[in-house]
Amino acid sequence: QDSHAKLPNVMILATGGTIAGTGADSTTTVGYTSATVGVEKLIAAVPELKKVANVKGEQVFQIASESMTNDHWLKLAKRVNALLAQSDVDGIVITHGTDTIEETAYFLDLTVKSRKPVVVVGAMRPSTAISADGPINLYNAVLLAGSKDAIGKGVLVSLNDQINAAREVTKTNTSTTDTFKSTELGMLGYIQGNKAYFYRQSTRKNTVDTEFDVSKLDVLPQVDIIYGYANMTRAALDAQVASGAKGIIQAGVGDGSIAAQMKTPLVEARKKGVIIVRASRVGQGIVARNGEANDDELDFVVADTLNAQKARILLMLALTKTSNTKEIQRMFYTY
Numbered sequence: 001q002d003s004h005a006k007l008p009n010v011m012i013l014a015t016g017g018t019i020a021g022t023g024a025d026s027t028t029t030v031g032y033t034s035a036t037v038g039v040e041k042l043i044a045a046v047p048e049l050k051k052v053a054n055v056k057g058e059q060v061f062q063i064a065s066e067s068m069t070n071d072h073w074l075k076l077a078k079r080v081n082a083l084l085a086q087s088d089v090d091g092i093v094i095t096h097g098t099d100t101i102e103e104t105a106y107f108l109d110l111t112v113k114s115r116k117p118v119v120v121v122g123a124m125r126p127s128t129a130i131s132a133d134g135p136i137n138l139y140n141a142v143l144l145a146g147s148k149d150a151i152g153k154g155v156l157v158s159l160n161d162q163i164n165a166a167r168e169v170t171k172t173n174t175s176t177t178d179t180f181k182s183t184e185l186g187m188l189g190y191i192q193g194n195k196a197y198f199y200r201q202s203t204r205k206n207t208v209d210t211e212f213d214v215s216k217l218d219v220l221p222q223v224d225i226i227y228g229y230a231n232m233t234r235a236a237l238d239a240q241v242a243s244g245a246k247g248i249i250q251a252g253v254g255d256g257s258i259a260a261q262m263k264t265p266l267v268e269a270r271k272k273g274v275i276i277v278r279a280s281r282v283g284q285g286i287v288a289r290n291g292e293a294n295d296d297e298l299d300f301v302v303a304d305t306l307n308a309q310k311a312r313i314l315l316m317l318a319l320t321k322t323s324n325t326k327e328i329q330r331m332f333y334t335y
C-alpha cells in the first residue's frame, strides 16, 4: 500500500466484537457470531480509509468483549504505549465489542502515556447485516484518530457520528445503533462531512496527566462489584471477600445508600483491609461523600460520578499505588 506523506499514519488494533461479527444472512442482527472477521478484511471492506490515513492493522485479540479481562487490558495498554512512542504512528484505532467498550476505553484513558489520539470503536450490527454500522464507524474512527483536533482529548469512543470521552460514555441500549451516550455530562462532539468537530472537554485528568503506570505490571488487584437491590443479602459480598477481593464497589441504590443489613458486613470487610467504594446503580449523578453513609467514620470512599464498572477500574489502578483511603478518594475526585 502506498503511503502518502501528507496523510496521518493510523494503526488499527483489532480485538473482536460485533464490528468483526458475521450472521447467517443480511437480516440477522441478533444471534450472529462476534469476532470472526480479521483486521485485514475489516480494512479492505472500507477502501475510503486510504483517503484519510495510511492505515496498518494488527490483530491483538479476537474475542467478544464480555470476555475481556484485566490481562487483555494490560497487554493492550502496553501495545498502545509502545506504538504511540513511535514517531511513525500518529494515532490508534481499537476495534472492540461494544459490551465493555467503555471499560477498555477508561482503562486506556488512565494508562496511555501519550497525547496522540486513541479512538475505541465498535458496531451494533454485524458486518454481514443490511446497513451495518461497522464500516462508517471505522471510517469515522480513523478520521478522528488522524485528526489534530483529537490530540490531547484523552481516549475517545466514537460510534454513530458522535465523539464521547472514555470517562463519561456508557452503553445505554442493548441493541440500537445510538446506544453510546455520555448521559447528562454530554458528548464531546460530532464527526460530519469528513471532519471532527469538538465542543467540550472533560475537566478530569487523563493519559499523560495520570499517576498510573502499567509498564511493569503483570497483574491487577482483585476488585469486585456488588449490586444494590431491595432485600439485598450479604452473600455476594462475603463470597467476594473470601475469594480475595482487595476492593469492593457497591453499585448501591439511589445515592449509594447502604441497606441496614449490609452495614455490618461492609464494616467487617473494611476491617479486613478491603477498600469499600460507594457507587450507584442509578447511572447518573454524584454519590455524595458523607451523604447516605458517614464515609469519614466508616473509612469508605465514594465513586463521585463514575459508574460501578469504571469505579472498579479506577480502584484497581489506585490500589497499585496505595491503600490509603484519603489518597484513593483524592483519585476519585481527580480522574
Ligand SMILES: NC(=O)CC[C@H](N)C(=O)O
Residues within 6 Å of the ligand: 016, 017, 018, 019, 034, 063, 064, 065, 066, 096, 097, 098, 099, 100, 122, 123, 124, 125
Ligand atoms: N455490539 C457488540 O459489539 C456486542 C457483541 C459482543 N457481545 C461484544 O461485546 O463483543
